Amino acid sequence: EPEVTQTPSHQVTQMGQEVILRCVPISNHLYFYWYRQILGQKVEFLVSFYNNEISEKSEIFDDQFSVERPDGSNFTLKIRSTKLEDSAMYFCASSVQGANEQFFGPGTRLTVL
Amino acid sequence: AQTVTQSQPEMSVQEAETVTLSCTYDTSENNYYLFWYKQPPSRQMILVIRQEAYKQQNATENRFSVNFQKAAKSFSLKISDSQLGDTAMYFCAFMRTTSGTYKYIFGTGTRLKVLA
Numbered sequence: 105e106p107e108v109t110q111t112p113s114h115q116v117t118q119m120g121q122e123v124i125l126r127c128v129p130i131s132n133h134l135y136f137y138w139y140r141q142i143l144g145q146k147v148e149f150l151v152s153f154y155n156n157e158i159s160e161k162s163e164i165f166d167d168q169f170s171v172e173r174p175d176g177s178n179f180t181l182k183i184r185s186t187k188l189e190d191s192a193m194y195f196c197a198s199s200v201q202g203a204n205e206q207f208f209g210p211g212t213r214l215t216v217l
Numbered sequence: 218a219q220t221v222t223q224s225q226p227e228m229s230v231q232e233a234e235t236v237t238l239s240c241t242y243d244t245s246e247n248n249y250y251l252f253w254y255k256q257p258p259s260r261q262m263i264l265v266i267r268q269e270a271y272k273q274q275n276a277t278e279n280r281f282s283v284n285f286q287k288a289a290k291s292f293s294l295k296i297s298d299s300q301l302g303d304t305a306m307y308f309c310a311f312m313r314t315t316s317g318t319y320k321y322i323f324g325t326g327t328r329l330k331v332l333a
Contacts, residue, residue: 135319147262147308149320160318193260202319203312205252208262 106130108209110196116215117186125181125212127196136179137197137206138171140164147195153179154202186216219244221311223324230299231332237284238294238327240309248314251285251292252321256306265307268292299331 109128117123129136138150151161153171161169170182179198183190193213197206220243230236242251253265268276268285275283280300284293296303309324 137320139321141260146325147321147323149322152318152320160320162320195262197262199319203250203314204319205250205264205267206319206321207264208254210259210261213260 108196108198108207110194110209110212112212113210114213114215116217119188119216120185123183123186123214125183125194125196125214127179127181127209128177129179129196129198130200130207131177133198133200133207135199135202135206136171136173137199138181139195139197139208140192141195141211142192150181150194183214186214188216190214191216219246219311219313219322221309221322221324223309223327225327226325227328227330229330229332230296232299232301234299235295235297236299236329238296238307238309238329240292240294240324242290242292242309242311244290244311244313246313246315250312250314251283252310252312253281253283253292253294254308254310254323255303256308256326257304262308266294296329301331301333303329304331305329 111126136153141147152159168184193211195211196209199206249270251268255263266278280297306326308326310321
């Protein structure tokens with residue numbers, strides 16, 4: 105069964121460093137998303153991406169964040185200069201169409217020291 | 218703006234018993250989907266069940282069923298014959314289907330523990 109994959113599973117970085125979180129959505133899916141979950145809290149929407157552009161972003165998704173689909177299979181989330189409060193689980197999700205259930209990857213745990 | 222409320226932070230149930238998790242939401246939209254996701258200790262998000270708002274019939278998936286009350290904006294999840302593997306965090310989620318973005322809005326979750 106096809107699934108969304110994410111790498112790395114755990115990333116530890118120093119405050120101020122850049123990180124790139126990688127996702128491979130399910131191959132025939134057209135809509136892509138990033139969510140984050142701070143430990144013990146709810147899952148929050150960050151950004152949605154369709155047709156090679158951002159379709160919506162939350163207020164969390166400030167200028168430090170960017171997304172890219174560099175090669176037609178990967179979908180990346182870049183945090184330019186990490187802060188302590190960026191420590192969280194980051195989930196990638198994809199859906200075949202917009203109005204359809206989203207399939208989530210296993211997440212990347214980001215720890216900023 | 219849409220909001221999703223899960224008023225039960227924690228619940229427990231004996232194995233083989235039935236438990237109901239509550240979810241309410243607030244929206245002025247008429248077209249939307251509702252979902253329940255399960256998050257076990259591995260933290261993977263697993264779809265349990267989905268309900269389209271235009272459907273009057275409550276969704277069912279094996280031991281999982283929902284009670285969807287559109288007028289009351291209520292969407293509860295019933296787990297029958299609870300199993301130890303059902304122990305997890307359960308999130309209710311709302312998705313508007315009339316926009317071009319389709320983001321999920323999640324509730325704060327209910328931690329369910331199934332007792333042997």
